Amino acid sequence: MNEKNYEDLCEKYVNYATKKGVEDVIALIEETNDMQVRFSNNDIDIINNWHSLNTSVYLSKDDKQIITELEGNESGKIENKIDEAIKKLSIIPKNENYGGIAKGEKKYRPYYYSKDIEDIQNLVDVVRAAINSALNEGAKSVAGTFYVYNTTRYLHSSAGPHGKDKSNAVTLSVRAFMNPESSGHWVSAQPQLSMLKPEEVGEKAAQIAKDYKNPKEGKEGIYDLILAPLFGGSLVSNLASMTSAFWAEAGQSIFSNKLNEKVAPDFVTMYDYADDNAISRRIFDDEGSPIKKTIWLDKGVYKTHLHNTTTAKKYNVETTSNAGLIDPSPFFTYVEPGDSSLEEMIAETKHGLYMVNTWYSRYTNMYTGEFSTIPRDAIFLIENGQIKESYKGIRVSDNISNMLKNINMLSKDRYQVEWWGEVEIPCTVPYMKINNVRITKSQ
């Protein structure tokens, strides 16, 4: 089926449901053609190819909502699913919070689709280049993933918005080992294939591993932390996920009751904007609202949650164009750069740790921010402005609200990162220095 047919199908499903008395209908068809190479022990483990076609139809009548979704291309089935869903509406209670969907014709920026990603033939060469570069730098063992994403989305809403969006991206993640104790990790996430430098990613991961020599058991205490983009990206991804109004009002956020409050220093600004440089770029949200830039953290002040039309109405604001079919969510976070560098941060640190990456962030309380996360890959002890030795076996056990307040320096250089479940919401982040962070360790 060609692309025009999918646009027509969306309109057809909307018309089908509206004729049956449904008031608000959104039909969304998404087609993806993704590929991935997984590698470890300096060789390729598997190459994955994924092709999928998904149709979602959102229906609202008498302030009752239901979503029906179907995979694949079996014609006629969606209409049956819509019929079933309409029938089900009768048993669903009214949602007093319902505020409708985006209305009217919308103008979108043209979508940006990278031809070089679409045309990529040999993923293996990219991976081999990264592995060989890391080995040449001295790594003994290299592991990672290389992803190619291609997504086309078609949307038609009974309230007016309709359009087509097409995007693609590549991400390369390389973890290099000198030995089982000494590893380095680096990622590159790019909107164009030509912007990806696999040799540099491999080299950087190996350099970190090489510098991380003979780590010894770290010590508990209070340290200033310098966080590389993977670690900082994980914190930012955690913070961004707390900006959704839907979840914030249920207590799953340190920002739940912090609107217009100072939560970070003046030089810290973060915003959501899935623009053309973002690997998760899009031109409209799931209601068909045009994507826009939403500064949620403005010079240290928490300005707004992220909204869809329904949550925006509740807060008496405009939608921030972050609709999913159920809840608003962040698409891509930018952290405004600072005026520093990694070298300056190290020089400014009297007693601190430089950490490359983290994983497994878990909360005791998402409302207050008590949490812990476990650094992985290189950890360097800094004393009086100089790297002294390598640490292992420690954990960051603190409060993410305090860490946000204690951001002390940001670098000029920024990096776009996305990695596995830890930097789930992609972001562009600088190196960060955060003061007075509690470190614990196992006994």
Next chain:
Amino acid sequence: MNESILEHTINQALKHNPSFASVRGETHKLSHYLLKNGVIEAVSSSVESGYNVKMLLNGALSFSSTNIWSKEEAESIVSSATKQAKNTKRASKIDFGVEKGIKDAWKVEEKKALRNTDESEIIKRLEGIDKALSDLKLKIPGRIFSFGIDETEKIIMNSEGSIIKANYTKISLHSFITIMENNKSKQFYKMYGHTGGLEAFDEWHVEDDLKNECLVQKKIIYEGVSLEPGKYTIICGPEVAGITAHESSGHPMEADRILGRELSQAGGSFVTIDSIGNTIGSEYATVVDDPTIPNSYGYFKYDDEGTKAQKKYLYKNGKINEFLQNRESASKSSMKTNGSSRAESYDVEDIVRMSNTYIEPGDWSKEELIKEVKKGVYMKSFTEWNIDDKRFNQKYVAREAYLIVNGEIKQPLNRCVLEISTPNYWKSITASSKELEWSAATCGKGDPEQGVPVFTGGPTIRLEGVYLYE
């Protein structure tokens, strides 16, 4: 499910003379209900249906999936998989060994069948839980209940002649609660899971369970005391025992992790491939992974490679005993698969996974364990937890913990943290109770990250001389 498309796919794959090929088709009929603060925010009904081909060609592995059910598409995914396997040019060849083909079909009966259930009953159930908590007259500003049904049909075919058909349903309920009392907040998350029908809803006793959890959190807010950091005897409840079995025995005993295949994401293991027989803990350190437990959340009869499910002793009487294996890891480590290959859905490769992982019970009663403690802590359940990517340093923060003085449970603790290395943990266990209790969880691993349903479980256990802090 269109079986002829699956047959066509495997036949197309066999034309390329792979050393191994498999096709897995899955249809998931999914229903989801989300109740937030008393309001039904979302009801969704979806059908996920697709298939994949996995091919081992020239010693290289490739995987291709689609949700387009047509012969042309089937040929297209085989062509992609073939091309990618040929492109790979591995230095060392992957091997899957040789297994006997199996033809079988299995299903899990639903005592209370979903097809006979009025869906409004599910909504009423969720509203009933919400009302039960509201009626407690506590400030509970965050009440989220998410109920999911996954009716699965699966067919696996492979180049050795296996054809295995499966039909089962998994149901799950997630709750996330925020309590605000006395200007303090407490949060907890609780999950319930089952393979079978809606009968589990009655067996879970969710209303009573969550009401009790809320009242406990209130008690901690008003009556909680501080814990002096130091070494204690700790009595860990089954929920805590279960998560430790999962995190610091199940995961490090996954052979693919040990062999490095997960190194860039889910990580490696402190265990090496020649660790079998090494001491890991005391005689009470016996951990089992068993997918054959009827109606358990991690139940399956055959894994996603078509190997019969079986009970495995990962740690046995303090020794490292048996790894979790699939065909690839088993062949690479010169061992046999033990049926541990699972995939979240048709669009991801099956990899080495746990099922229902638990510490084997002993012969004490819980009361006897507590009675013997002069100065200690009873950690009944946990909230925040994590472990490093070698599975060596683990941390569990108590959701509910009490001081024990002279054999009696005393005041609740505001906060209690167990942060301990894996060998220290397993060496410190000095007794375990007779009772075995389960908790449901979704285990994450792989890239793309896959969540598979599991049980964690255990008895009440005693650890001596363990450092705890607030």
